[in-house]
Amino acid sequence: MTSRFPRRPAAGLGAAAVAVLMATSACSTDEGDLANEEPSVDAAEVAITPEDGGAEIRPDSPVVVSADKGEITDVQVEQQLSEGETDESMTGSFNDDKSEWVSDWTLHPGSDVTVTAVAENSEGESSEAISEFSTEPPVEGQRLEIESIKLEPDSTVGVGMPIIVDFDMPVENKAQVEAAMEVSSEKPAMGAWNWFGDKRAVFRTEEYWEPDQKVDVDLNLAGVAASEGVWGIENRSFGFEVGRSQITTIDENEHHMTVERDGETVKEFPVSLGDASQRKYTTTTGTHLTMGFHTDYRMSNDTLGVDEDAPEYYEVFVDYAIRISNSGEFLHELNDNPMLGEANTSHGCVNMSRADSRWYYEESLLGDPVDITGTDRELEVTNGWGFWQRSADEWISNSATGEADDTSEPGTPGSPHHEQ
Template sequence: MTFRFPRRPAVALGAAAAAVLMAASACSTGEGDLANEEPTADAAELSITPEDGGSEIRPDSPIVVSASNGKITDVQVEQQLPEGETDKSMTGGYNDDKTEWVSDWTLHPGSDVTVTAAAENSEGKTSEAISEFSTVPPVEGQRLEIKSISVEPDSTVGVGMPIIVDFDMPVENKAQVEAAMEVTSEKPAKGAWNWFGDKQAVFRTEEYWEPYQKVDVNLNLAGVAASEGVWGIENRSFGFEVGRSQISTIDENKHHMTVERDGETLKEFDVSLGKASQRKYTTTSGTHLTMAFHTDYRMSNDTLGVSEDDPEYYEEFVDYAVRISHSGEFLHTADWNYQLGEANTSHGCINMSVSDSKWFYEESLRGDPVDITGTDRPLEVTNGWGYWQRSAEEWISQSATGEADDTSEPGTPGSPHHEQ
C-alpha cells in the first residue's frame, strides 16, 4: 500500500519558517550581544600653535603641538627660507605622556613654516593636523650676525680652549642667546657662557676639558631676539677635537719652565721673565692660554707706547713666538739673552733659547694652559684668554642663565623662546 502525504500550502510553510527565523534572531544577534561589544574609541585630536594661516609670527615663538584622546607620534617642521632653501632640522621634546611637543629652538625670520603632526588613539588609529604660517621678516640693520668664532671647525685644541663668539651687534637678551648656543661633549663636563661687553660671549667649562674627545657646537641663533626688533639670522654648527693634555708651569723666582703632557713631565727649560723695572715690564702671574703662533715675528715695545728715542726702545725679529696675552706677552726666541735660568731681564715676555722655543712652538696647540707664578702683577681675566682667572663658581654665577650646562646631555639651560 502506498502512503501519500498531502502537500502543505506554500503560504503556511513560509509563515512558519519566518516565525522560526524571528525567534532565532532575537536570541543570537539582538541587543544582548551588542551590549558586550567594546565601544569605539574617540579619534585623537591635535592642535598646533601657531595656528594655521598665521602671518607676521614672532620667530622666537615656540611651536606647541597638543593631543587629546591619544599620543603624539610624529612632528615635522619644514621652513622655506627667504633665500629659497628648505630647513627640516627643527627638533623638539615631548612631555612624559607624549600629549605635548614643544620645539627646542627658534624659527628663521621671514620663513614660510609648515608643521605636520600625527597622533594615535588607544586603538592605534592615526589622526593628522597641519599648520602653515609665516614669520616676521628681518629688517635691514637689525640682523644679528656672527663676526668670528675662536675655534676653527675640525681643529685640534688644548684642554683649556674657550669657545669665543663675537657678534656684530649688541645683545641685550643675553639669557635667550645663551640658551640658543648648545655645546655637547663626548666626556661629561659642566660649563657656561660669560659675556665680555655686549658683543662677545665666551664658553668655558668648570675644569679643563678632558683630553682626547670630540666637542660639537650648535649655534641655533636664527630667530633669537637679541634685543627689541633685532633677530638672529643664521645657525652655525661645527665640531673640534680636544687633544692631549699639555700644561706648562713657569716659576718666575727660579727662572724655570716645566712642560707636562698627560700628567707626566715631558720637558724642562731655562727661561727669563720680565725685569719688572716698570709695571709694563712685569710678567703677569696666573693661568694663560696659548693663543697664536708666529715665525720671524717682529717684537717691539712701541706697541706699549715707547718711542724710538727712548733708551728702553727695542725692535727684534724672533724665530719663534707663541702669544699668551693681549698685553704683549709671548714665549719666544731670545738668542741675545745670556741669562736664561739665572735672571729676569726681559720686557715682560718669557725668553727662551732658539732650540727650546722651536720645540715649544712645534709641540703646542691653541688653548694649552701656561701657569706663571711669582710676580706681583696678576693676569686680568680680559687680558688675552685669561678666563681661567675666574673660579668655577664665579664663572657659572656670571652667566646670564645662572646655571651650569651639562655638556654630556643635549639642550641648554633656559629657553631661547619669547615668554608668552
C-alpha cells in the same frame, strides 16, 4: 551559550508555544551580540600653535603641538627661507606622555613655515593636522650676525680652549642667546657662557676639557631676539677635537719652566721673565692660554707706548713666538739672553733659547694652559684669554642663565623662545 538555531520543540507544544520559543530565542541572540561589542574609541585630536594662516609671527615663538585622546607620533617643521632654501632640521621635545611637543629652537625670520603633526589614539588610528604660517621678516640694520669664531672648524686644540663668539651688534637678551648656543661633548663636562661686553660670548667648562674627544657647537641663532626688533638671522655648526693634555708651569722665582703631557713631565727649560722694573715689564701671574703662533716675529716695546727715540726702545725679530696675553706677553726665543735660568731680564715676555722655543712651538696647540706664578701682577680675566682666572663658581654665576650646562646631555639651560 545561546544557539543560533532553536531546537525542535517537544511533542505536544502548540504553534503558539513554538512561536514564543522562537521569538525568545531570537531576542536572546541579539542581546548577547550587543553585550560582546566594545565601545568605539574617539580619534586623537591634534592642535598646532601658531595657528594655520598666521602672518608675521614672532620668529622666537615656540611651535607647540598638542594631542587630546592620543599620543603624538611625528612632527615635521619645514621652513621655506627667503633665499629659496628649505630648512627641515627643527628638533623638539616631548612631555612624558607624548601629548605635547615643543620646538627646541627658534624659527628663521621671514620664512614660510609648514608644520605637519600626526597623533594616534589607543587603537593605533592616526590623525593629522597641518598649520601654515609666516614669520616676521628681519629689518635691514637690525640683523644679528656672527662676526667671528676663534676656532677653526675640525681643528685640534688644547684642554683649556674656550669657545669665543663675536657678534656684529650688541646683545641685550643674553639669556635667550645663551640658550640658543648648544655645546655637546663626548665626555661629560659642566660649563657655561660668560659675556665680555655686549658683543662677545665665551663658553668655558668648570674644569679643563677631558683630552682626546670631539666637541660639537650648534649656534641656533636664527630667530633669536638679540634685543627689541633685532633678530638673529643665521645658524652655524662646527666641531673641533680636544687633543692631549699639555700644561705648562713657569716659576718666576726659579726662572724655570716645566711641560707636563697627560700628567707626565716631558720637558724642562731655563727661562727669563720680566725684570719688573716697571709694572708694564712685570710678567703676569695666573693661568694663561696659548693664543697664537708666529715665526720671524717682530718684538718691540712700542706696543707698550715706548717711543722709538727713547733710550729704552728696542726692536728685535725672533724665530718663534707664542702669544699668551694681550698685554704684550709671549713665550719666545731670545737666544742671546745670557741670563736664562739665572735672572729675570725681559720686558715681560718669557725668554727661551732658540732650540727650546722651537720645540715648544712645534709641540703646542691653541688653548694649551700656561700657569705662571711668583709675580705681584695678576693676569686680568679680560686680558687676552684670561678666562680661567675666574673660579668655576664665579664663571657659572656670571652666565646670564645662572645655570651650568651638562655638555654630555642634549639641550641648554633656559629657553631661546619669547616669554608668552
